[in-house]
Amino acid sequence: MTSLSVGIQDGYALEFRATTFRLPSGAPLISGLNLSVARGETLVLLGRSGSGKTTTLKLINRLLEPTEGEILISGRPSGSWDPIQLRRGIGYVIQDAGLFPHWTVERNVGLVPKLERWPEERIQARVREMLSLVGLPPEVFAERRPSGLSGGQKQRVGVARALAADPPILLMDEPFAALDPITRADLQREFRALALRLQKTIVFVTHDVREALFLGTRIALLDHGRLVGVYAPAEFLTAPEPEIQAFAASLEPGGGHKGVQ
Amino acid sequence: MNWYEFLLRNRSEVFERSIEHIGLVAASMAISLAIGLPLGITLVRRVKLHRWVIGAANVVQTIPSLALFGFLIPVPWIGGVGASTAIVALSLYALLPILQNTYTGIAEVDPAVIESARGMGMTPRQVLWQVQLPLAAPVLLAGIRVATVLCIGVTTIAAAIGAGGLGVFIFRGVAMVNNQVILAGAIPAACLAIAADIALGFFQRGIAKNEW
Numbered sequence: 001m002t003s004l005s006v007g008i009q010d011g012y013a014l015e016f017r018a019t020t021f022r023l024p025s026g027a028p029l030i031s032g033l034n035l036s037v038a039r040g041e042t043l044v045l046l047g048r049s050g051s052g053k054t055t056t057l058k059l060i061n062r063l064l065e066p067t068e069g070e071i072l073i074s075g076r077p078s079g080s081w082d083p084i085q086l087r088r089g090i091g092y093v094i095q096d097a098g099l100f101p102h103w104t105v106e107r108n109v110g111l112v113p114k115l116e117r118w119p120e121e122r123i124q125a126r127v128r129e130m131l132s133l134v135g136l137p138p139e140v141f142a143e144r145r146p147s148g149l150s151g152g153q154k155q156r157v158g159v160a161r162a163l164a165a166d167p168p169i170l171l172m173d174e175p176f177a178a179l180d181p182i183t184r185a186d187l188q189r190e191f192r193a194l195a196l197r198l199q200k201t202i203v204f205v206t207h208d209v210r211e212a213l214f215l216g217t218r219i220a221l222l223d224h225g226r227l228v229g230v231y232a233p234a235e236f237l238t239a240p241e242p243e244i245q246a247f248a249a250s251l252e253p254g255g256g257h258k259g260v261q
Numbered sequence: 262m263n264w265y266e267f268l269l270r271n272r273s274e275v276f277e278r279s280i281e282h283i284g285l286v287a288a289s290m291a292i293s294l295a296i297g298l299p300l301g302i303t304l305v306r307r308v309k310l311h312r313w314v315i316g317a318a319n320v321v322q323t324i325p326s327l328a329l330f331g332f333l334i335p336v337p338w339i340g341g342v343g344a345s346t347a348i349v350a351l352s353l354y355a356l357l358p359i360l361q362n363t364y365t366g367i368a369e370v371d372p373a374v375i376e377s378a379r380g381m382g383m384t385p386r387q388v389l390w391q392v393q394l395p396l397a398a399p400v401l402l403a404g405i406r407v408a409t410v411l412c413i414g415v416t417t418i419a420a421a422i423g424a425g426g427l428g429v430f431i432f433r434g435v436a437m438v439n440n441q442v443i444l445a446g447a448i449p450a451a452c453l454a455i456a457a458d459i460a461l462g463f464f465q466r467g468i469a470k471n472e473w
Binding site: 061063084085086087088089092094095096097098099100101102111112115158161162171 | 384387
């Protein structure tokens with residue numbers, strides 16, 4: 001991922017500048033977003049369903065194009081990048097993992113290196129390294145099909161696949177949301193350790209405040225396509241905005257209803 | 262005289278007609294696939310066009326086969342009496358199941374898989390060949406299977422416009438009010454259909470299991 005990582009040496013990894021995304025009907029999903037993501041940080045996009053989190057993510061890897069404004073990736077407008085090359089330099093993990101069911105775990109993880117025409121031995125070594133990194137012994141899992149994996153294992157493979165070509169940026173769209181609470185906690189802990197170690201720029205989408213507080217170096221709250229505020233986890237819960245207060249209140253037992261005394 | 266005695270006695274003609282029959286089916290299926298597969302793939306991205314094309318293919322399917330053969334005879338270039346007219350009509354018949362299943366097979370691939378394929382930086386061509394087509398293959402093959410069996414059956418009618426095939430016995434038998442002659446055409450035709458069904462079914466299950 002040559003050019004993408006070189007450019008990131010200075011300035012922000014990602015920068016939204018008055019970015020708006022509208023549906024063909026004209027309805028905005030994202031309005032006037034101004035947001036910068038520093039190199040190596042984990043920025044959490046927090047918000048309720050339909051707040052525009054996923055849209056924001058897809059604007060970064062150009063699965064969607066902004067209607068107004070722009071997004072700078074390593075200082076260059078996203079539109080000036082070749083979308084295919086750009087995406088190969090940005091790891092992408094989604095909720096259902098999106099593993100190819102007709103490929104083995106090994107082939108799934110080796111996808112981007114293969115697209116980038118790495119030599120076969122290098123791909124194989126890298127796949128093994130990645131599987132070990134996410135806690136799946138390659139000798140046990142390499143030959144399996146996604147259908148033979150648990151939900152947690154699928155997400156681990158999804159993370160391994162996203163990291164395989166060593167992209168400087170990682171986009172994660174509610175990767176742990178569909179997991180049972182214990183598996184989720186395991187993966188969150190491991191992912192936090194991994195993120196600290198790898199120093200990737202990570203944009204992580206979630207609707208779970210706890211997850212946001214645990215994983216984020218900063219948390220950006222989106223509401224109806226607008227950015228409400230960006231705070232460090234330590235400041236988030238005491239932030240003055242009512243939308244953030246609503247999220248903070250949801251942490252309390254039976255939370256969210258201030259009327260109940 | 263039994264039907265199989267008749268069949269044995271005329272085995273060289275039965276064999277010849279069977280080959281003719283298979284030839285008609287093979288030619289029609291080849292044309293149908295050459296049109297149906299690319300068209301079905303194109304339709305996935307064009308919802309409006311999809312309604313029209315599937316609608317038209319459906320209408321073709323409702324035309325009684327004998328009538329369709331008849332309609333095509335006066336059409337210039339493709340018409341006339343003989344095998345080429347029959348092949349055009351048969352291709353039209355086989356088109357719907359191929360079109361329909363190509364479309365359905367590709368449209369029903371898990372959107373999360375497509376999204377991650379695009380998001381990881383696969384080109385549209387790579388998504389089609391490495392993800393959509395392999396995942397649609399079992400459904401696609403089911404369509405080819407249905408189309409082939411259908412085509413083998415309808416090809417018996419092609420004899421009515423002088424295209425040959427096993428239908429020759431059937432029409433001759435009807436004219437002679439002779440069941441043995443009818444069966445000498447009908448039974449080999451049925452056997453061909455069953456054989457094709459089994460062979461393609463076997464292939465279909467193999468593909469569903471295998472990695473591409």
